[in-house]
Amino acid sequence: MSRFRASGRSAAALLLIASLSLPGIALAQAQPAAQSHAPAQGTAQVPGTSLSIDELYRYRSLVGIPPEGYSWSRDGGTVLFLWNEEGYAFRDIWSYSVRTGKKTRLTFLGRDAKPEAEQKGVAQAVFLDRGRVAFTLNGALHIREADGRVIKVEGDKQAIRKLAVSPDGSKLAFVSGTQVDARNRVTLGGILWVRDASAGEGNLARRTVGDDDPKRYIDDFHWSDDGKAIAFQQADDRAMPERDIFYYAKGGLQNNRVIRAFPGDETTKATVGVVDLASGNTRMFERPDAKHHVWSYGLSGDGKRLFVSGSDMEAKEHSIYLYDVATGTRETFYQLREPKHLRPDWQVAWAPGDDGLIILTDRDGWLQLYHQKKAGETPRQITSGKWEIASFEVDRAKRQLYFVANKSYLSDRQLYRVPVAGGTIQQISGPAPGTHEPVYSPDFRRIADWYSNDTTPPELYLVDTAKPAAKPVQVTKSPQPDFYTQTWANIGYFEFPSHVDGVNLLGRVSLPANYDPSKRYPLIVGSVYSDAVRNQWGGRRAHPTWGLDQYFVAQGYIVLNVNVRGSWGQGRDHNQTQYHSYGETDINDLESGVRFLVSKGYVDPKRVGIWGSSYGGLMTIMSLSKKPGVYAAGIAGAPATNVWHAYPGQMWIMGPPTGPDMPKRYEDQSALFQAKGIKDPLMIIHGTRDPVVLYSDTMALIEGMIQREQMFELVTLPGANHAWASDTLPQARFAFRKMADFFDRNVKNRD
Structure with missing residues (x-):
């Protein structure tokens, strides 16, 4: 039926x-x-x-340019986003104040951009101190000062990306490319740099992790809660084959040389490490299956332990290893093998108070949340049902889990929360069907929500988590x-x-x-x-x-x-x-x-x-x-x-x-x-x-x-x-x- x-x-x-x-x-x-x-x-x-x-399909988009790149201020009072209200491809930086309800355009860098160039504009923006904003444009790092001036910093580095401010707001970390080839193309290797967030012009960042080998690079990183260390993932492509893709274009023979593996070839080797910023000491945490996938990793709140969640190349065995950061000692915290498993949708995070891990897994047949306190024990199921969770975040202060799921209907992605202890699941998004992609404020009081449905192009909405039944605030209106x-x-x-x-x-x-x-x-x-x-x-x-x-x-x-x-x-x-x-x-x-x-x-x-x-x-x-x-x-x-x-x-x-x-x-x-x-x-x-x-x-x-x-x-x-x-x-x-x-x-x- x-x-x-x-x-x-x-x-x-x-x-x-x-x-x-x-x-x-x-x-x-x-x-x-x-x-x-x-x-x-x-x-x-x-x-x-x-x-x-x-x-x-036109240069001035009929449906508009959807707002993206949401980033909250440390106090949760303002959210940054990248947008073009006129519908052109170039995104500038905007902000929205929760207190005043006013959105403000902070940069006007797209004024001289030619629509036919289809430039995407600002790639990422984050708050610094005193109303200042750091952002990347064309792979270069810039700072917008509180008075509106825009200055270019770290001019000796290319392909800057993955901006992240330390939890106390004092430092800015980022990854940059390592070299430029003969055709002036940046090779996307990656070195991790850290600079004083209050600094202005100049090349002031300190190299933290990484070398000049473009095939060995920092792929991702996370700050510790106290801002004294950074956990990072290093990718190593040196064993992977390079392949030439020859083609004719622009009146001649071209070559798109790529690092590209086929089934059975050597692939990227991923390794997770932690660097202490004060001493510069770095420890890499080896896995017994070093060539296998790493899906997530994270430091405990006290910085003493590190989890690494990964699987074999065929995504059949999910393993979570737990490390002592000081000694490198490893234990197998969680492991489950399923011979026909297809999708590596697992996610892991530290539970409040570092009391074990929250694990998103389909071990019971559906992607649901579990809490496991100790290595080897059977995880306690928090949510259940014939529906699935796409992502989650941990509100440590209030011991709650926020998640996105299709609980209401198969085609929906709604917002929910549940206590870590389990209990009643509360829907945070409104009753309207559709898709939500949330970015939570640091205190989880508000959500910057990318929302769309079949009749509504995506827009930025603000959701008050203390008033889930209230109508969300629509910040942008993108269609022409x-x-x-x-x-x-x-x-x-x-x-x-x-x-x-x-x-x-x-x-x-x-x-x-x-x-x-x-x-x-x-x-x-x-x-x-x-x-x-x-x-x-x-x-x-x-x-x-x-x-x-x-x-x-x-x-x-x-x-x-x-x-x-x-x-x-x-x-x-x-x-x-x-x-x-x-x-x-x-x-x-x-x-x-x-x-x-x-x-x-x-x-x-x-x-x-x-x-x-x-x-x-x-x-x-x-x-x-x-x-x-x-x-x-x-x-x-x-x-x-x-x-x-x-x-x-x-x-x-x-x-x-x-x-x-x-x-x-x-x-x-x-x-x-x-x-x-x-x-x-x-x-x-x-x-x-x-x-x-x-x-x-x-x-x-x-x-x-x-x-x-x-x-x-x-x-x-x-x-x-x-x-x-x-x-x-x-x-x-x-x-x-x-x-x-x-x-x-x-x-x-x-x-």
Whole structure:
């Protein structure tokens, strides 16, 4: 029996402007009441936005530039954020005062930026003392003084990043690159530096940890609570192979030389250390499995102990080691092995009073919180239920845990808190469905909240944790005025069974606002990927296809996303069925969504298209090959056709390149070896510079297709990276127009 749920509403007041009574799915379109352009009762709505692809994707963004980079002052009274109120790409620094309720633009560095350059602007900003702000721009460190002057400091260092002020506010730490090559490109090695936070101009930082080897670098660090030490993670790529990616662009042959491992190759060696700032003494803490992953680490409040949370390369065994900082003595605090485990979603933090560790783990089948006080003991479960926690923070003073979870519904990410001792879970975010990404003030009194839902582009809201029922304060308003004059897709969610094994699946469907139940519509499945169903603007934040989806709906398509197996949020048993199953279980889930919409009368079964990029490209090619006739056509962007060339981390799912079932296991999961069944139209879009999915693998695929006389269309993007839709606006618009034309010819207008 399937279940259905309407789309979310904004955190602000909303006006329901359309309610469609459809067979099987309840949907509702909503817009902010203050900007509503609702038709009179009973009047027909237009199909969707009237804008073209070029108008949807423009330098002055229609949906605005979302506020990012939230950072609180030490007293929790002011929050910094990076934003552009005019909708251009360049983000300047803004602040919001909790006391006055006023937001203020602190820098005007983007005034002279050319929109077509698509400069991203300030990358990070943090408060120093006396109203001063440190920030990075183009890899250089700057300070905005309290009087508004901007000065550049540490001018002898490049690629400065990861700014962090000590807990007492006296010092600023950061990581910088180590060298510049012959083409004036910074090699992203990393040295850890510390400077006096009250200092001004000059190169005053003291090298704390690291050397000039660009292949051995500080990857991350954390201050101790007393500001006297820093725990850090050092990455060592010296054993990893380097690979040349040759391509033609800008009138000549180019080489993108990268450090890049394939399954079975040597990978990054991660080591955690602690440096005492007064003496400069550094101790590195060795693990018995030094080549394995480190997922998190942290010093105790008293600075005497260090935990390191990691796993084997296949993410099957989760281990937490506890160290004595003074002696380096190690004990195994926690260990659990699960042979089919797929996702390294574990998180660890010190409990209040350093009374053991808080562990986020799916040991009972769902990602929930546990408290373990001593090494080897069975952890006490704090939260439970058939829902999952995405992240958490510890409020040590009040002995509470704040967390983000889909407790309310599978597609939501709401804010909650619970006592460390366990008990009643309290929802902190408002009742409106959607996605929250919180940054907590130091005292946990307030939350700087990135919030979005299916009808609301992301904005900054302020949540008062002492008044969780109160309406949050909206700080930013990012969309341009003409955003509110458009009619957008009608979006909702439905649950349905797999047609193969009956497992419950979740879908997100976008319908034209003037949907006619008597018609059967063409369908586009995608962009297909894992974790593809989320109640937020555009569905998938990592892929800028919100406008393309809206365009398709306005042209009379239905758009479907499916939370395929291997995705977060529906429990360990749900995602573990993806084990050794790239291009099998996942594409069955996609087909189940198509079958369901066809059975409910939404979709014309002869006019179904599918598309995705990277892993989504793998699923697209596998679907066309293994399920002929289900899809009229498919588009594969940067398709991961050969899992022998995947990142080693993909071994979580596909396993290591060894064993008696090799090479068959890898060939079964590689579209390169499974493309013989493709008969329906296929378009491939790929950038020649791609270091993630090699363009040469696309060449290998199409060479085989040519030999088999299989037809396809190839769109080559010279010099484009893996995220080909994010490189430049002209390139994205070109590719999206090619996609729209391809689907119109082969799906919508198919005879």
